Every structure is written in structure tokens, then in C-alpha cells.
Amino acid sequence: MKMPPFKLHTPSTLDEAFEIVKELRRQNLDYDWIAGGTDLIPNYKWHINTKSDVISLSKIEDLHKISKNHIGAMARLYDISRSPEIHPLIAKSASLVASVMIRRSATLGGNICLDTRCFWFNQSEEWRESIDYCHKCDCGTGADCRVIPNQNTLCVATYQADMAPVLMGLGATIYLASPKGTRSVLIKDFFKLDGITKNILLEDELVTHITFPDDVFEWEGDYQKLTQRDSWDFPEAGVAVLWKKGDKGPSDLRVATTGIESIPRFHSEETQKIIESWSGSDSVEELAESIRKSVKPVLNTWFQPSYRRKMVKVLSRRASKGLLEI
């Protein structure tokens, strides 16, 4: 399987990168940022949304930094998983991604911005052509969604990255940069709409780093994921439950899910109710059930959607185990 040829740029500073961007735009060329490449390159091999130019961020030193409340977008998941400085839950989520070889290359930024996945999309060009393409990568055909035809214009491809839920739960802020300047938002507000839009990144914009609030180490919790195999597989469901200890139960509670819908979800409504009337294991059961009810997976990944939905409940319960020990 041959990748279409592309030109690789390797700037060593952000400014240099943005100069390349401006130059490409002047020439009317399109490009992709590449971080670890563990998702982009397979997609390129399948001729999915390929571009003439690729700008690598790996030589930009500033983006690699890891400290206790800052992680650069280019920090490798392997390094994050072994970092003694950062919150242990971040290290845990990172250690559960794919396989050790992938983690050696894959980055935090890449994982956060991972493209959404679908059986009808992550296929070779010939394969996609045989189904007349799909909404997410229609190659100019105006093709309909193959999962839920004739329904709406939204794409239901699934977001299957592991890092988002814990980062959301820890209240991380994500920093973005583009030739036009920089901005930051809470990571829970970073993801947007559907499997095509995915997040708030604008044209030419990239993720530089994330930071954590001062209270980050007061949060405890767990991340649980569902996969067929213990290695390689993308999460079919993932739940992070985080809490702050109070006198009689949690004083604060956050839940985020991934691998089930087109964007990861921060479940503030469900947790609000629970925290107001905390009653131990019944509350955990109620929480798990409410999370299950709130998610709506579709049939486009390995496991049946009804099963993934039921497993969200089990994962929520398991991630909440520590709550009962308060």
C-alpha cells in the first residue's frame, strides 16, 4: 500500500512553522500538522484526506516539556506514562493507549486531536469507493452517512482517544496557537459538534500544551476502558471518574467518557445530582446508570453499541470503586 507522496517540513520553532504555513497558503497548498504520526500515517496510507505538505512538530523543543502542571503537546505518551511529576491518573491513561511501540511515538496533542473513527471510513480508497464513499470523506460525491443514512448532516464517527476524559476531569486548560495568535480554553470545551468538526481548532491552528489548575493533586479517581485486546485496540468505551474527598463522601465529583460518541463528553448534569444527595454505593449505582442512559453509541466500531452502552455502566461503577472507600 503506497502513501501518496508529500513534502515534509521540519521547523524548529513555532514561528518558523507559521512562516511555512503562510508560504503554503500563499501557494494555495494544503497541509497537515504531524505529531507522532501514529494516526495520520495509517490514514495517509489509506488515502484519507491526504495533503501535499506535512509539517512536523517534532523538532520544536518547547512543545516537549513535561512538568507537574504543564504538558507539551509533543510529549510522548510513553514519557507521560512514566513521569513521576504529573498526576498519576494522566500517567495511567497514557499507559493504557494502544501498545508500547505506539506510545513511544504518539503524543499528547496527537491523542487529544485524534481523528474520529468508523468502519465505513477507516478503509482503503478502493474500499471506500466500493461503497460510494461516506459523509466524512466524500471525495466530492456528496455521499450520505453509511451508519445512519438519511438522518442528518452530522457525522457519527467515534472519538476513540484515551487521554481526554482524565484531562477533562482534572480541569485542564488547552492552549492553541496559529499565525494569528494564541488562545486557551478549558479542555472540556475544546471538543465540538460531530465526527467531522471534532473540536474548535480553526484553520492553521494547533495545540501547544495543556496546563492544570493548582488544585489538580487534590483530585483522585480512576480511568477504565473497554477493549477487545489488552494491546493495540482503540477504546470501545472509556470512563474517567474523579472526585475530591469530603467528610462524608466526595465534596466534588466529575465524570467524563470517551470511545462512545463523536466527541468525549463531560457529564456535569449527572454528577451534580449525585453529589447533592450522596448516599454511598446507591449513589455510585445511580451515577453509573445515569451515565449509561446519557450516552448513545452507534454501530461503527468492534463491539455492538448496545453492549458498549451497558459496559459504560460497568466501567463507571469500577472507576468509582475508590469513592466508596472515602
Added chain:
Amino acid sequence: MSNDDEMVGYRQQPGKLPFSRPGSGGKNQFSELRDIQLIPESQGGKKHQPKGDHRHDPLISGTSIGKSTALVDSKWKVTGKANYGDDIRLSNELIGKIVRSPHHYARVLSIDISKAVELEGVIAIATGADAQNSFGVLPVTKDEHAMAIEKTRHKGDLVACVAAIDEITALEAVRLIEVEYEVLDSIHDMRKGLDDSEYPIHDRGQYHIGESNVQKRVFQEFGNIGEMIPNSVANHKSNWLFAGVNHGFTEPHAVVADWDPSGRLTLYTPQQVPHYVHRALADVLEIPMHQINVYRTFVGGGFGGKSDPFPHEMCAAILARKSGRPVRITFDREEVFWVNRGRHPSRIEMDIHADSDGRLCGVQTDALIDGGAFASFGHVTTYYNGVLHTAPYELGAFHYTGARVWTNKPASGAMRGHGAVNSRCAVEVGLDDIAEQLSVDPITLRLANLLPPFSATITGFRITSIGMRECLEKVKKASNWDKKFRQLPLGHGIGIGCGFFISGSGLPIHWDPNKFPHATVHLKIDMDGGVTIHTGAADIGQGSDTVVAQSVAEVLGLPLDMIRVRSRETDTSPVDLGSYSSRVTFMNANAAISAAMEIRKDLLKAASIITETEIEKLVIGDRRIFDKQDPAIGVSYLEALHKAQEDRGALTSSGSYRTPPMGRAHKGAAAGLAPAYSFSAYVAEVKVDMETGQTKVLEVWAAHDCGKALNPLSVKGQIIGSCHMGLGQVLSEEMKYSRGGDLLNPDLLDYKIPSIHEMPKVNPIIVESNDLEGPFGAKEAGEGPLLPILPAVCNAVYDASGIRVNELPITGDRLYKEIEKKCKILKISNPLNLPNPSLIHSDLQTVLESRASKHSERDLERILSEEKTPYHNGALFGMNPEVPGDEQDSRWEIRVIPDDQYLSNPRLAGSAWRHVERRKRND
């Protein structure tokens, strides 16, 4: 330099140096004589053989057989020196690419290549019109073409091909070829294949079965069918659904075709069966076979998936002929799934009946298998799904209906454990259920129902050695079965499964075995003393080169590095049927032994002349031939060799193997015949997460009767590898199709082969039953070891969870659905509160135990007695063991055609018999 004793010949000229001795090699010129631990007691050694002597015992020189040895080609592989299909680089080569059908089923109306021809760098384009002759692995079902002639039959089917100067240009040319199709209604559900169709996927003319898509159907009744049900006290009934699986070998298909200036074709291909490609190429290209050399490259895994002649091999040859340049075609993983030939998706209905004595009074199997778009090995697979579960147990009756249908999917074919795996799983799970119904231990139930050595199955297969009992006893002990079975907590379980497989298909596909041998091996030894073996057996990683080298080394008393195997080219190797049906060790090693025996005779004769000792007193040790009583009297191997070479030069010899006459005469009697059979028993211990339905296999105890482990290291490797492959099928591997028939996971991320994390600890246990006809006693070890892992895991899942699965793979979502169902039936809300199965032995347990122990004595007696009295299946049911059941009791009559009564209410696959073959219709 003058030494009067040496080499003074009559042509020695005065003043010249004497003739030199050919080098005997390095510092290690002294032999180590014989490893006495490896020599059988009967031959004066110390090796104890509880199963008696073997005809090859006198050939044991104590050098190689029975020693763990790295495969002879392993250094090429670990140093990266091994050239696989895609490593072949010829100068001036072109890259070939294939135009594939985007439709499941379509008529090809026109192919417009005009734009592609114009593209710079495109050298040749071919379509179906360039090669009209059909081919196929089995002579009875040649239904494939190099490219579509009229119709494309599955998505990914070949339509045209292009050769260009590089891959990018070839891909662009593929895009520029415009094909006009008329899309036809496609079939994806195998059950639909049983119906009449407006456009059957193939047309077999007067042999077509009605207007249906039934490619092959089988009906067989053996034994006393009438009393199967009335006599039974325990009945198992289940309807299985097995997903199709792919071999998942590491190396994708790759081929290079090159026509040399003399007009001969050399085809470089990682093939398991070079001889069949050789034949198919001659048919398709319309050139004689002697104009073709098939060169087998290193094979990066085959498992049955590289044993058909393939259309892309034809395409490369056609493009090379058209362009006058070498053409290379390498598949990507998706294309591997299009060509497939993996295990058939199957629907198997399994009924097992046992009587009050705990005897298996009947097995009724109905297997509908989904062949995909082509026949491939399917004719055989349809039989194997039935006949390969008529042992190791003695049966009161066996009724089998099987049908293979064409559907618009990539073709199914042969895969490790060909045709036996799915129905074996169903039988062994059924036996677990029968044992539960009878309240007896499932291992005891099996031990009390085994056929003895030197017996015949209900279908007339000739069983020689059988190590089944020992396998069961060993895994029972090693796994601590009695302390665990039905005693582990909910979510933790243990299960047993057995296997039975052919050690070499008894019928060569292309010729009469009475007229032409199954395997032939040539040997050549020149002055240097090294032995060159010419064999056509294809080493596909299983170690066939090593086995043949070891066999020759053993007979001649040489170290392995003095043996070189030339097995790559059809130009230089004798015809061999190839690496399938686990035939190579048994047949090729036997042929190698007889070739080596010729040379051995010459060497002993020469040594006898030099030492003036009688041949009978001489033995061969490590590079030395000497007097048994007085080892000081002897000559080196080289001295004897040079003596033997006097007057004739290099020694050559040829050895061959053919099967003895076997089997019965009914239609289909040849399917499943083999000169020997392997047996295995596995115990698996699993954990089932009751809340998620996910299964983890913790440990496996795997006993396999391979007759004799020629290379124990290799046998253990095959057992562990088989476990991994079988675990894939039972836990996670499946070719997933959408409702519309699209293959959703033609890639190794979504086709889920178990990773190292899923791989349990496997404890391989080698059982040696010492097969009298096997080479040094050996039988197969490459396929049989896969069979038991599936039912062992299924039965362990039952022990852990109380769920009797009937659908593979047992993914979390499938098992959880069953757990939910059970909770609903028992009105239990939390699956962690489900009851798990328990066992209190019934009175039958002691009856079975005493029968098993009696049978154990009977078996040993039969092994050691000189006279092998006949034992036909049925003796356990009071029949005369001397005669087949049907020859002494009309109720045991064999039937191979269904009667009207059956057809009034047939089972699923059996309903294929409702159609009338066209030639038998009155119209």
C-alpha cells in the same frame, strides 16, 4: 610430503605430489560415536520404548532424531538473509497492480483501457480475455480464472491487471481503467445459498445442483441409526454459528514472474504447493509444464492460505509475457482478505446421544458451510466437517449431512485443521454437556469410549497408533483437574477438549496412489561428503527442510551441517504434493529414509570391504562406521564414502513413499483417509468477567500425540503456535461483514489476532505413540494441535459461568448477551450472583472408570501383541469386532443418498438434497 601409504595410484607420475585427500573439515574431525540415550534398547542402546519396537529402530544412529534442534533455515530468518516473496528483485522489473470489482456480484459489460494505455510508464495491461482457461486447486472444481471472464463474484474479485514502471504509475493506471458493470443481486447469508437463484454464482452445467448455489452436498449414514434415539438417556442438541476466520500470516502474498530468453517462465512465489501452481500455470498460459519453473521463496506463514494456485500468480505471468520484463505483484493486507481461503463461516447443528452405559449411541451432524465465491478446497471441506469427528470415540451411529454453498464473499478454503475445527468444537462441547447430563466426569466419559489402537472407525478409517488415552491422562494430572473441575468459584473455570486429525491425506489429488508415489526424495553425495537432498516438499516455516535433513542425517550418522536441502525449484526437485493436510513429515521423511537407506547400504558395503567385517556386525555412529562389538575396528565416514564412490563417482539414490491400501468403498470413502492420525487433549483454565462477558485464558495444558517427536523443540513450537491460532478463533478473530455484505475489517487492527497479553502460559506435553508406519514413529504435529483449544476454552467458560456458548468468537458482547439472558431466566439482577455448575458423580461414574481401566489394559495388549486382531467400531455395542458393522447387521447399512422420508423433513444443510442435479432431471 612423501607418504608411501597414502593415495598411491597407478596413474601417479614420478616426481609429482601424491593425490590429496578431500578435506574432512576443521578441528572437529573426530566423531562422537553414538548418543546411547537415543538408541533403542533393542539396538543395544538405553532408550526405553514402552510401545514396542519400530521398523526404523536399526537405522537410529543416535545423532539427530529426538534431539531439539533449531530449524536448519533459522539462521537465514534471524539474520534477515531469508528472501520472502517480495524480497525477490530482478533487474528491469515492473510492478503489477490489480483492478478489482467494487461490486459484490456483477456482469462485466465492457473494459476500457484506452486511457490507461496512454499513461506514460504503463507497459502492459491484461484482462480476462487474455487467459480464458479455468483452474482450481481440485481437478473436480476448476472454477477460477486469472481475471473475470463474464462476471465478478465478490467485492475484490479480479477484473484486469496492469504492469508499469513503478507502483504509483501502476496505481494511476488502475484508476484510469473504466469498467462498466451490470450489478446483479448478491447473496451474503449462507442459508440463501440453498435456494434456487436466478443467476447462480457458478454454472456447473449438467452437474449443477438444481438452480441453487449449492457447490457440494454430502449425506452419510453409518451404524444403527434406528436405535440412536430410543436407546439414549442423555441428549445434547445445539445450533452453532462460527464466524469465518483468516490465516493472518505475517507475509502477504507476493509473486514475481520472469520469462527467460529461451521462453521459459520462472515464477517466484511463497507457495505451500508449488506443484499445483505448476499445473495451473500450464493450463492457463497454455504452455507445457516443462517450460515452467516454480521457485518457492521463503514462506512467511501459510497455514493453508497459500496452498491454492492463485489468480494473481497467473496475472504476473501474463503481464510478464506481454511486457517481456519481470513483473512483481505484492498484496497489501486488504488484498490478502480478498483472496482469503480462510476457515469457512459455518452453521453446525450437533446432536449427540448417549445410552445408560455412557456409550455414545449416536452423533447427528448437519453442517452448512459458506464457501464464498469459489470452490477452492471446498469439496473436501464439506466431507471433513463430518468424517473427521468419527474418532477417537466409538460410536453407535453417525449421521452427517453437509453442504457448501457459494456466496458473494471472498472464497473460503483450507486453514490449519482443515474442515475439522468447527465440528470438532461442537462435538467436544456436546460431550461436556452429555457428561453433565449423566453426572460423570467429562474426561472419564471420554476415556471409557475410546477406540483401541489398530482399529477401524465407523466410517472405515484405519486407526493405527492412538495416544489419546495418554494425552487425556497427562493433561488431567498436569492441570490438577480433579481439584479444580466444577470446584472453582463463579467466573473461574476449567475445561477439556480433544482433537483428531489426519497425518497426510491418503489420496493424492491428481493421480492414482497405486501408480505414482505421494512423495519422492533424491540424494546426492559427492567427494566432500556433504549430502544434497532434493525434495519438492515446501518448507513454509513448519520445518519440513529440517525434518528431511534430520532423517537423512540420522540414517547416515552425520551432523546436520553436512546436509543441505534443495527444495525450492520444480526444475530440480522431484514432484511433491506440497505442504497441506499435515502430510510432509509422514510422507516426505519416509521417502527420505528410504533414499538414505540406499546410500547406507553402499556405505556399509564399502566399510565391510575395508575392515573385512561382515555388514551385519557394522553400525553407523557419528561420521564413523564400526564393529558393534569392537568399535576400534572401523573406518571414517569419508573413507567408506570414497571407497563406495570408486568406479561410479557421486552416490545418488531415490526414495519414495506411498500409502498402504486403505478405506472402504462407499461414495466419499476416500475423504479423511490417512496413513495415520494424530490425537490431542487440552485443558484450558479461564477467567470470565461476569459483568463484562470478557474471557481471559490463564493457562493451557496441551498434550499432543505426534507419534514420535523427531525434533521436540519444533513440536512444542507447533503446539504453542496452534494454541495461539485457535485462541484467536475462539476469543476474538472473525471476518466481520456488514448487513449489506461488506467486509468491515480487512486489516490487522480490526481483525483481532490475540496479542502477547492474551496469550496464556501453554504447557506443551508430547505424547509418543510410536506409529509403526511413521518415519521413526512420527505423525503430524502441525494442525491437529489446533483443534482442542476451541472446545477446551468453551467448556472452561461453561465451568466458569454456566453459559453454554454456541457462537464463536466468544467476544465480550456475545457472552454478555447470554449472561443477561440467563439472569433474566433465573430472575437474578446481578450476574455476580449467578450459580455456577456443580457436579456430584452418579453411579455411572464408577462404571465408566472401570471400563476405562479395562480398555487401558486392552489397548496396551493390542500394541504389544505381534498379531493385530481386527477391531471394528461397534464392538463396544456388542458387535463382532472382526467384521465391519454393516457386513454383519443390516441395521448398520451404509447409506449415502437420502430417502424420501428424510427429504420430507431435512435439516438445514440436508435440505440441499431437495434439489435435483440437472443431469438427473427429466426435463
